[in-house]
Structure formats: C-alpha cells, structure tokens
Amino acid sequence: MATPSQTDQEAPPLWQYVPIADYRVPAATVENKVKTGLSALWRHLWPTPAQPQTSPLKTEDELRLVPKAQIERIVPAPDWQPAAAALDDTLAGWLDTEQSARACIFVISPPHGGNSDILTAWAGNRGWRVVSPPSPEQILARDPVWLADWSRDQSFWVLPNLERCYLRHARGLDLARHLLDHACAGSLGRGVIGCDSWAWAFLRKAWNGPEPPLLALQSFDPQGLACWFQSFIAGSGMDHLVFRQADNGKYVLPPPESAVGDESVETSDFLRILAEHSRGIPGIAHAIWRASLRTAPDETLSEATTNADQDRRGTVWVAPWRQIRQTAPGLLREHAAPLHTLLLHAGLIGSVLNQLLPLATISVEATLACLEAAGLVMRRESEWLISPAGYPAIRQFLRDDGYLTDGF
Amino acid sequence: MSDGAGQITTHLSSISETAIVQILLIAAGAWLLITLTQRLVPALAGRCSGRHRLHTLALVPALRLLVIVTALLLILQRIIEPTFENLVGLLGALGLALGFATKDYASSLIAGIVALYELPYRPGDWIEVDGAYGEVRAIGMRTVEIVTPDDTVVHIPHLTLWDHAIFNANDGSQHLQCVADFYLHPRHDAAQVHRMLYDVALTSSLLQIDRPIGVIVREKPFGTHYRLKAYPLDPRQQFAFVTDLTVRGKAALLGSGVELASFPAVAGQSP
Structure with a gap:
C-alpha cells in the first residue's frame, strides 16, 4: 500500500466504508438548525408560498433547466466502481483470513445509497455469486426450496438486497429469520449481505439474533460532495464550467485557479445545506444537484475544444436552496402508512403494497x-418507491409521527 | 371579625364608578382571553404532530387558571385594600355564600382546580368515568368534556373526582395499550398460534414498535382465549389498530387451518 501523502492525511478518502458505529450524518449548524426548525414550524402552521428574494443576480425567469443531454454530461449517473474498490479495501482483512470468525458481513445503506449496485459491482469484480431474492409469493409461502437451493452451493456469495427477502406481513418474516439464522451460523458459507437501513431497523425488531458486523458507506460531507461533483466533469471536456449560485453569484463548487486568491470571490453555502438536507446520502445529493442546475438561454455549455474555449468559462447557475427545497406539501396522516411501508421494503409493486x-x-x-404528483414517490418499472428529492421531507414527517426510522 | 366585615362593607360602598368600569373591563378581558385560548390552542394542537399534540392541549386549563387568578387579583385590588384581614373577611363571606347556595357547583370548581394539580386527566387522554369512555376534549371550569368513539359529547362534573374511579388509558402519553381478542377451538398448536399472533402485531403498520407486544393465553370452557396486546402509534388510532389486528389475525389463523371457537358447536358437543 502506498504511503499516504500529506494531502491524503488531511482529506479522508471520498469513498470510505466504516463500522456502523462510526457512521456520521453531516451535522447541521446550530444556526441552520434553528433557522430550518423555525421556518418548518411556520410553514407547517401557516403554509404560504415562498417569497422571492429581492433583486437576485439571475431571476428564475432568466434561467432555464439544463437540457437533458447536457445534464447527462455534467452530472452523469454515479459510477459505483470506486465505492466497490473501497469496499474491497475494507474487507481485505476478512477476505484474507481462511477461516474467519465471521461467516458473513452486513453492509447497510440508507435509501438511494447505491448499496445494491455497489455490492453487485463488487461481486462481479471478485467473481462471487450474486444471490437473487425470493419472490413475494415465495416469502409468503415460507418457501424452503429457495434457501435450500442457496445452501447447496457453498461458493462465496453476495446477497445485495436483504430488504427483498421479507414482507411486513404475518407470514412474511419467517423466511428472513431462517436466512439470518443460517447466514450468521455459517451454514450458508461465506458471504456479504447488503440491506437497506429502514429494512434493517425493522428486521432487528423481528429477529433477535446477535448483532452481526455491520459496515456502511460513510456519508458525504460538503467537501466530499464538491469533490464528487467535480469528478463528474473532470477530464470530460466540461471542466471549463463554473458553478455559481443564481441569486448571489457565489461559487458553489471551488472557483477556477485563476480566481483563487481574489478576495472578491465568495463561496456559497449551498453544498453545506445540501449535505445536511440529503443526510450525506450520495443518491439523494446527486438527484437534488441535477435538479438544481440552470443555464441562461444564450449560454452554451458545450465541450471546450480549444484554448480559447477554456478561457471563455461557461457558467452553470445553481438555483438557490429555497427554490428547490422539497417540503412535504399536504402530507396527511393516511399517507404515512404507505410511505413507511415503501421505505421498509425499499419499493414495492402496488398489488403487494395493498x-x-x-x-x-x-x-x-x-x-x-x-x-x-407531489414528487414524493416515483415509479421504476412496476415498482413504487420514495423519490430521492422527497426522502428527506418524508423521513422527517414519519419521525414526527412516531414511526420507526433508520439510524442514518 | 365584625370590624373587618364593617371595613369591607365601607370599602364596597365607596367603590367608584371608574373602579366598576375597570372591573368590568378586566372581567371582559379575562373572558376574551379564556375564549381565545380555548379556541386557538386546540386549533394549534391539531396542526401539531402526535408527540407535540398532547403537550400543547395540556396548556389550555393551565392558561385558563392563570388568567382567572390574575383577573381575580386585579379585581380584588380595585374592591378592597388587599390586607390580610380584608382578604380573609371577603373570602370567608364569599365561601359561606357559595357553600350554602351552590354547594355542588363550588365543589366542582374546587375539584377542577385539584384536577389541574393531580392531573387525573388531561386534554387528549382517553378516560372512562362512570361507564363513559372517550377522549378528553376540554377541561372546563365545572366539567370535563369527553367525546366517545360514537361521537357523543359527555360532560362529566369534576365533582366525580372525589368519589369515583377514573380510568385513564394513556395518562398524558402516546402509549395506549389495545387488546384484540381471539377465541379458538381448543384443538390447536398453542405455541404456533402464539408466534403467529405476535407476528400479526409486529407487522401492523399502526404499531408503536418500541413498546412491548404481549400474547396472553387462557383456557376457557368453550375454547382457548388469546389476548393480543400492543400499542398503536397514536391513541386516536386505537379502534383502527384493534380492527387491523383482528382482521389480519383472523386471516392468519384461518390460513393456517386453526378453527375459531363456536359457542353452539362446542356446547353441542358437550354431554
């Protein structure tokens, strides 16, 4: 392993797996907590449309959404391979031991944390078998064949989505309990189990086995988000773009080198608020970041092909936070149960949800x-799931109503 | 004492018109404030989420008592010079008059003040008094107002506090235990049913999951009686919760081939 440089010691790696006890949700400052709390209370008691700030640098009318083709270049879908590599590093000690005391390792992630994709990518890199979850019918029938088929093959395995192996139904827990008993006892061989944090919070109530070793991908702080967003455009020919907040012109991502040292250049606190709001969850921060980008109609955000293009920096405007913040408009008590059920299962088809x-x-x-219609849930193929932009508001709503929440 | 009463009479006779206007204004102001708190605070509580609702509702009687005491002190200041003798004389005379004329009414008023201190019920609590069960909607000067599950409003005098048992199901908290009853034919695997009913409660979307779930089994002459005990997320969901447990419990039991108890059938088999 290379000796870490001074810079490496100062900044933690972008992708980092930690024991669950070391997982940290980006902390809100006291000032922001008070401000957010008071404004949430005010909106809750007397809902009114947000008042526009006076004389912004760029008004909403002057800007438009970045075209889809360009947004795919500026903020492409996340590449989970670096996270899979980080997981590999973390598991190196466990993998090197022939007879580990622990038969399986659990990797827990909040919704939209990319857990399933990361574990599938990691299994592909390692050549490990990916176990498919049982169907809802198999779960409700407590089908012994699914688990028996699995245990017959003693090769190393990865189950990327434990949340698909149970249903919150009177007959929907036994299969997951047997699976957890067998996996922790080592009768399924060595493997890695991925699980959504909400499902894990529920399963810990339903299964009384000992706490297995739990890992989690560390949340992103504002610096981590800045690095991640910059990595999308680095080397893609779009790195001449600068990202500035539309209402005050402050730089959202670090300003270009030519502006470093210029005292008039100010940086925005957008990423700090985004990290707090998204709770540092990559998929949620990614979705909100994509939704926040705007461009002026006369602006061209094409690739820089010449030095002249590099000098003529294009500006991507970032909508002010108050314009994109997703509140929970009109959430009622009767919405809580479907939303909570969707979170506990990380998405469900309508007939099973019923x-x-x-x-x-x-x-x-x-x-x-x-x-x-309110942007709080979305459809993926035939499944309903909580939208990334709606998740923070829904989590808060369910927590206030006393529902079981995750620790992320 | 007679000197004191004489002084009070002298004071009362010398009350100026300005003081009378002030007293009327204070009384009207107090009435207005009480009415406002009784309307605004419950409205505010209705907009709060479950855990904050009960705390907000509990402010109503406390605020009213504060307004009444303040108004009384302000009025007394304008009627008599607030010395110890004057106060004893006035309150004694007032007490004597009230005691004879409106004994029960006065008793209810005093019990209302005691209720604020002892807290046998608070707004938002689910109580049973004298066979009437419902949610405490408001605590008035003389009565406590409850709404039954059938949407009937019952006014219970605070006087009941002195000599009746008051059953409070949640006692100012969000925790209200509900019980769903199941009566099964005696021939079945009790351990399996016990586990099944536990899971029925655990998988209810209305369950307060951090509270314990209990399954009590008791053998009866007609079959086996199971009592499934658990806590709903909000006391107001208790009937929906019991319905959910009953419907899903019954479906799970029937789906596993367990027979429900049937009085005539069992009775018909007995010698």
Missing part, C-alpha cells in the same frame, strides 16, 4: 398518484 396495509377507506392507487 396486502401490507391495513383496511383503508381510501384507495392506495389514488394515494400513490397524489404523492407522485
């Missing part, structure tokens, strides 16, 4: 359609 909810006088489909 089976897991109590008798209701309102239609679940109609409720989901309302929540989709």
Whole structure:
C-alpha cells in the first residue's frame, strides 16, 4: 500500500466504508438548525408560498433547466466502481483470513445509497455469486426450496438486497429469520449481505439474533460532495464550467485557479445545506444537484475544444436552496402508512403494497398518484418507491409521527 | 371579625364608578382571553404532530387558571385594600355564600382546580368515568368534556373526582395499550398460534414498535382465549389498530387451518 501523502492525511478518502458505529450524518449548524426548525414550524402552521428574494443576480425567469443531454454530461449517473474498490479495501482483512470468525458481513445503506449496485459491482469484480431474492409469493409461502437451493452451493456469495427477502406481513418474516439464522451460523458459507437501513431497523425488531458486523458507506460531507461533483466533469471536456449560485453569484463548487486568491470571490453555502438536507446520502445529493442546475438561454455549455474555449468559462447557475427545497406539501396522516411501508421494503409493486396495509377507506392507487404528483414517490418499472428529492421531507414527517426510522 | 366585615362593607360602598368600569373591563378581558385560548390552542394542537399534540392541549386549563387568578387579583385590588384581614373577611363571606347556595357547583370548581394539580386527566387522554369512555376534549371550569368513539359529547362534573374511579388509558402519553381478542377451538398448536399472533402485531403498520407486544393465553370452557396486546402509534388510532389486528389475525389463523371457537358447536358437543 502506498504511503499516504500529506494531502491524503488531511482529506479522508471520498469513498470510505466504516463500522456502523462510526457512521456520521453531516451535522447541521446550530444556526441552520434553528433557522430550518423555525421556518418548518411556520410553514407547517401557516403554509404560504415562498417569497422571492429581492433583486437576485439571475431571476428564475432568466434561467432555464439544463437540457437533458447536457445534464447527462455534467452530472452523469454515479459510477459505483470506486465505492466497490473501497469496499474491497475494507474487507481485505476478512477476505484474507481462511477461516474467519465471521461467516458473513452486513453492509447497510440508507435509501438511494447505491448499496445494491455497489455490492453487485463488487461481486462481479471478485467473481462471487450474486444471490437473487425470493419472490413475494415465495416469502409468503415460507418457501424452503429457495434457501435450500442457496445452501447447496457453498461458493462465496453476495446477497445485495436483504430488504427483498421479507414482507411486513404475518407470514412474511419467517423466511428472513431462517436466512439470518443460517447466514450468521455459517451454514450458508461465506458471504456479504447488503440491506437497506429502514429494512434493517425493522428486521432487528423481528429477529433477535446477535448483532452481526455491520459496515456502511460513510456519508458525504460538503467537501466530499464538491469533490464528487467535480469528478463528474473532470477530464470530460466540461471542466471549463463554473458553478455559481443564481441569486448571489457565489461559487458553489471551488472557483477556477485563476480566481483563487481574489478576495472578491465568495463561496456559497449551498453544498453545506445540501449535505445536511440529503443526510450525506450520495443518491439523494446527486438527484437534488441535477435538479438544481440552470443555464441562461444564450449560454452554451458545450465541450471546450480549444484554448480559447477554456478561457471563455461557461457558467452553470445553481438555483438557490429555497427554490428547490422539497417540503412535504399536504402530507396527511393516511399517507404515512404507505410511505413507511415503501421505505421498509425499499419499493414495492402496488398489488403487494395493498396486502401490507391495513383496511383503508381510501384507495392506495389514488394515494400513490397524489404523492407522485407531489414528487414524493416515483415509479421504476412496476415498482413504487420514495423519490430521492422527497426522502428527506418524508423521513422527517414519519419521525414526527412516531414511526420507526433508520439510524442514518 | 365584625370590624373587618364593617371595613369591607365601607370599602364596597365607596367603590367608584371608574373602579366598576375597570372591573368590568378586566372581567371582559379575562373572558376574551379564556375564549381565545380555548379556541386557538386546540386549533394549534391539531396542526401539531402526535408527540407535540398532547403537550400543547395540556396548556389550555393551565392558561385558563392563570388568567382567572390574575383577573381575580386585579379585581380584588380595585374592591378592597388587599390586607390580610380584608382578604380573609371577603373570602370567608364569599365561601359561606357559595357553600350554602351552590354547594355542588363550588365543589366542582374546587375539584377542577385539584384536577389541574393531580392531573387525573388531561386534554387528549382517553378516560372512562362512570361507564363513559372517550377522549378528553376540554377541561372546563365545572366539567370535563369527553367525546366517545360514537361521537357523543359527555360532560362529566369534576365533582366525580372525589368519589369515583377514573380510568385513564394513556395518562398524558402516546402509549395506549389495545387488546384484540381471539377465541379458538381448543384443538390447536398453542405455541404456533402464539408466534403467529405476535407476528400479526409486529407487522401492523399502526404499531408503536418500541413498546412491548404481549400474547396472553387462557383456557376457557368453550375454547382457548388469546389476548393480543400492543400499542398503536397514536391513541386516536386505537379502534383502527384493534380492527387491523383482528382482521389480519383472523386471516392468519384461518390460513393456517386453526378453527375459531363456536359457542353452539362446542356446547353441542358437550354431554
């Protein structure tokens, strides 16, 4: 392993797996906590539309959303390979030991943390078998064949989504309990289990086995987000772009080298607020970042092909936080159960969701359609899941209503 | 004492018109403040989430007592010189009059003040008094107002506090235990049913998961009686919660081939 340089010692690696006890949610400053708390209380008691700030540098009308083709270049879908490499480093000690005391390791991640993709990528790199979860019918039938088939093959395995192996139903827990008993006892061989943090919070109530070793991808702080967002454009020909906040012109990502040392250059606190709001979860920060980017109609955000292009820096405007902050508009008590159920299972198809909810006088489909229109849930193929932008507000809503929440 | 009463009479006769206007204004102001708190605070509590709702509601009677005491002190200042003798004389005379004329009414008022101190019920609590069960909606000067599950408003005099048992199901907290009853045919695997009913409660979306779940089994002449005990997220969801436990419990039991107890059938089999 290379000796870490001075810079490496100062800044922790971008992708870092830590024991769950060392996981840190980006801390909100007292000032921001008070401000957020008071404004949330005010909006809750007397909901009113946000007042625009006076004389912004760029008004909302002067800007438009960045075209889809360009946003795919500026903020492409996350590449999870560096995270898979970080996981490999973390598990090196466990992998090198022939007979480890621990048969399996658990990797827990909050919603939109990319856990399933990372573990699948890691399994591909290592050549480990990826175990597919049982179907809802198999779970409810407590199908012994699924687990028996798995245990027959003693090769190393990865189960990327434990949350797909149970249902919050009277007959939906036994299979997951047996799986956890067998996995922790080592009768399934060595493997890695990935699980959503909400599902894990629930399963810990349903399964009384000893606490297994738990790892989590460390949350992103503002500096981590800045590095990550910059890495998207680095080397892609788009690194001549600067990112400035639309209302005050402050730099959101670090300013170009030519502006370093210029005392008139100010940096925005957008990323700090984004890190707090997204709780440092990469997928959520990524989605909000994409939604926040704007461009002026006369601006061209094309690749720089010549030195002249490099000198003529294009500006991507970042919408002020108050414009993009997703509150929980009109969330009612009857919305809580479907939202919580979706979170506990990291998404469900409508027919299964119906089976897991109590008798209701309102239609679940109609409720989901309302929540989709509000941007709080979304559809992926046939499944309903909580949208990345809606997650922070939903989490707060459920926590206030006394629902079980995750520790992330 | 007679000197004191004489002085009070002298004071009362010398009350100026200005003082009377002031007293009327104080009384009107106090009434307005009480009305406002009784309307605004519950409205505010309705907008709060579960855990803050009960605390906000509990402010109503305390604020009202504060307003009444302040108003009384201000009025007394304008009627008599607030010396010890004058106060004893006035309150004695007032007490005597009230004691004879409106004994029960006065008793309810005093019990209302005691209720604020002892807290046998608070707004938002689910109580049972004299067979009436419901949620405490408001605590008035003389009565406590509860709303039954059938949406009937019952006014119970605070006087009941002196000599009746008051059953408070949640006692100012969010924790209200609910019980769902299941009566099963005696021939079944009790351990399996016990586990099944536990999971029925654990998987309810209305469950307060950090509170314990209990399954009590008792053998009866007609079959086996299971009592599934758990806590809903919010006391107001208690009936929906019991319904959810009952419906899903019954489905799970029937799905596993467990028979429900049937009085005539069991009775018909007995010699």
